[in-house]
Amino acid sequence: MLFTVKDVSDFLANKPFIDTVIVPLVQIDLSEDGIKQSSSASDYLLNLTNFIEHQFKGRIMLMPPITYLKGVDQSGAMLLFEQKLKEAGFKHVFFMTSDHSLTALQQTHTVVWLPSIPLESMDATVKNKILEDQLAQVIPVFSAKWSQA
Amino acid sequence: MSNNRVSRRQFLNYTLTGVGGFMAAGMLMPMVRFAIDPVLQSKGAGDFVPTDQKVAELTETPVKVNFSFEQVDAWYKSDVTAMAWVYKEGDKVVALSPVCKHLGCTVGWEGDKNHPDEFFCACHAGRYHKNGENIPGTPPLGPLDEFEVEEKDGLLLIGPVRPNTLVKK
Structure with a gap:
């Protein structure tokens, strides 16, 4: 499910089935030598999370991404967000990012870190292949969480 | 002269x-x-989208076939990649839509070890027989949709989606 009116209505009608939420965390680096890499990473992450949402449409709600500037601490915002999402009825909250520094928060949150792959230079078929491979890596993380509960 | x-x-x-x-x-x-x-008027493919899949290479085991088409959303044009599960039933080519009839996840072939020869939806353990018929007792309420198919120069073309015609009620 995407965070759109149509999907959210579906969500409200099928609340017990949609128990998982993905929050993409996108780091924005505006420095001269970081801005390009930052845009590539953001593009990759948003493509990948959309792809995952497509696969697990009936169980996962994809939130609009949280964007933050490089070096700004996110732990407080993430804690609050996770708490509110759980109050709203989601059992599993996954934060997905390609910013390595956030892996430090793995003790308190489920942070899925994936190194970014530059998708901009690829044609559609290769891009799709890469996203499928990445998805295959993420699926075990999800199924592990789902089978716990 | x-x-x-x-x-x-x-x-x-x-x-x-x-x-x-x-x-x-x-x-x-x-x-x-x-x-x-x-x-x-050219009788060509019409709404049929070409794929890279050779019809001769299809077997009775469903395989993933990707195809993409252009989608226009107001001013935004994008190439959408979609997928179908394609297999041969005798001489007939069958292409099933992978979209789960429960809440729209993507189903996988033999996605669960305990249930071979079935389509499986990882979201809520929905299951379908090979012809797309939903297995009672699992969440899906209807059979998987089917794509119309055509063959051109040995390659598979995928057409519009229609309700499943293989399941006998």
Whole structure:
């Protein structure tokens, strides 16, 4: 499910089935030598999370991404967000990012870190292949969480 | 020089008939084309989207076949990649939509070790028989949709989606 009116209505009608939420965390680096890499990473992450949402449409709600500037601490915002999402009825909250520094928060949150792959230079078929491979890596993380509960 | 020389009158006659003929043809051609337009329409793929899958290579085991088409969302054009599960039933090619009838996840073939020879939806353990029929007792309420298929130059074309025609009620 995407965070759109149509999907959210579906969500409200099928609340017990949609128990998982993905929050993409996108780091924005505006420095001269970081801005390009930052845009590539953001593009990759948003493509990948959309792809995952497509696969697990009936169980996962994809939130609009949280964007933050490089070096700004996110732990407080993430804690609050996770708490509110759980109050709203989601059992599993996954934060997905390609910013390595956030892996430090793995003790308190489920942070899925994936190194970014530059998708901009690829044609559609290769891009799709890469996203499928990445998805295959993420699926075990999800199924592990789902089978716990 | 030949003996039968062309007179001025004859020459003008020939030229005028020639030019007039071209002009008449130029006017009539579009009219005729308009009149018989349905015949001229290309019968090609229509809404059928080409894939890279060779029909000869298909077996009775469903395989993933990706295909992409252009989708226009107001001013935003994008290439959408979609997928179908394709297999052969005798000589007939069957292409099933992977979209789970429960809440729209993507189903996988033999996605669960305990249930071979079935489509499996990882979201809520929905299951379907090979022909797309939903297995009672699992969340899905209807059979998987089916794509129309065509073959062209040995390659598979995927057409519009329609309700499952394989499941006998």
